[in-house]
Amino acid sequence: MKFGLQLGYWGAQPPSGVGELVDAAESAGFDAIFAAESWGSDAFGPLAWWGSRTTTVKLGTSVAQLSARTPTSCAMHALTLDHLSGGRAILGLGVSGPQVVEGWYGQPFAKPLARTREYVDIVRQVLAREAPVTSDGPHYRLPAGGTGLGKALKPITHPLRADLPIWLGAEGPKNVALTAEIADGWLAIYYSPRLAPMYDTWLDEGFARAGARRTRKDFEIAATCQVVLTDDRAAAIAELKPTIALYVGGMGAPELNFHAQVYRRMGYEREVDEIGRLFMSGRKAEAAAIVPDDMVAETMIIGDADHARREVKRWEDAGVTMLLVTARTASEVTALGALLN
Structure with a gap:
């Protein structure tokens, strides 16, 4: 099992003390740090800023939203970060939801x-730099129509790695299967080890498709997981309930909330509705x-730590290769890192 430190996205103001968290994560043996975006701070800037003080941890977006950038622009961000970090970038992508995509972007x-498949194909063309980048669309046509003067281009800057890893955030069965087919890893939110057989069915469908990029043996499953070390389990659970309520009840339209659908698949249909x-x-x-x-x-x-170690092993046995964890202090990061030993 590996740990990734999820820095998330900013609230009303930039967070304080993040540099110390990042330093602690690298010292504690974390494999990566990740930054997210919603409709405020972006995912790439914080990684370039805070990642500049690191030398070993990977720098991942979890996730960069497809609609925030054209695929060629996204590839430019990724190849730039990869050069600046000496080959440590992970490009995590996700479609977000209709409220953000249509309301913000x-x-x-x-x-x-279909948009995800086309987007990833274009990003890989840029990173491969084998020929001018083209796409027949229909979502991202290159060259685009208009004046008729558009020209297919290769990136000026030679990417450091043609195989820069692309991980996809996915929640539903079709999206997870697509992830297994075209990506290098799955960014899973609200993963449940109890449902691993169901996830395996979705993943295996993608791995079995013609031209699938990976097999289960070399595919990453990075699951977002709050790991709270405490002797007062009941109080910690109570403290986390507003977050669950927010994502299940408020992060998405009532007609289409992907997070709510995840919990319905776990068997909490009545609770989700209420x-x-x-x-x-x-x-x-x-x-x-x-x-x-x-x-x-x-x-x-x-x-407590003993319980957490047993649970980390259970998640690993379920197929998870990395846990994306959060922490408020450097000491919390250090304590989490000790679980890996």
């Missing part, structure tokens, strides 16, 4: 699987209060 959300009803009516505290303890513990590791 002003792009259509339709056909997310949490969503309360949250969308403004009763957020009540929504958090009805989140069952098991709904929190299903996708997180909460307890």
Whole structure:
């Protein structure tokens, strides 16, 4: 098992003390640090800034949103970060949801699987630099129509690695299967080891497709997982319930919330419906209060160090190769790193 430190995205202001967290992660043997984006801070800038003080940890986006950049622009960001870091970049991509894609980026959300396939193909063309980059579309046509003067181009800067790893954030069965087919790793949010056989079915469908890029043996599964070391498990679970309520009840439209769908697959259909009803009516505290303890513990590791070590092993046995964890202090990072020994 490997650990990645998830720095996330910023709130109203840039966070403080992140440099110390990053230093502690590298010293503690973490494999990578990751940055995210929503509709505020971006994912690449923090990695370049805080990653400049590191020498060994990989620098990953978890995730960079497809609609935020054209595929060629995204490839430029990735190859630049890869050069600056000496070959430590991981390009994690995700489609986000219709509220963000259409409301913030002003792009259509339709056909997310087809858009992802086309996007990744163009990024790989840029990184390979074997020929001018072209795409027949329909989502990202290159050269585009218009004046008729567009020209297919190769990147001026030679990418450091043609095989820079691309990981995809995916939650549903079709998206996970696509990830296994075309990507180097899966960024799994709200992963449940109990459902590993179901995930394996989805993954195996992708691995079995003609032209699949990887096999299970060389494919990364990086699961977001809060690891909370505490002797008061009940209090820690209670503290995490508002986060579950937010993602299940408020991070997405009521008609299409991918996070809610994940928990429904775990068997929490009634709870998800009630949490969503309360949250969308403004009763957020009540929504958090009805989140069952098991709904929190299903996708997180909460307890003392011995319990955490057993759970890390259980997640590893379920096929996870990296846990993406968060921490508020350098000492917490160090304590998490000790679980790897």
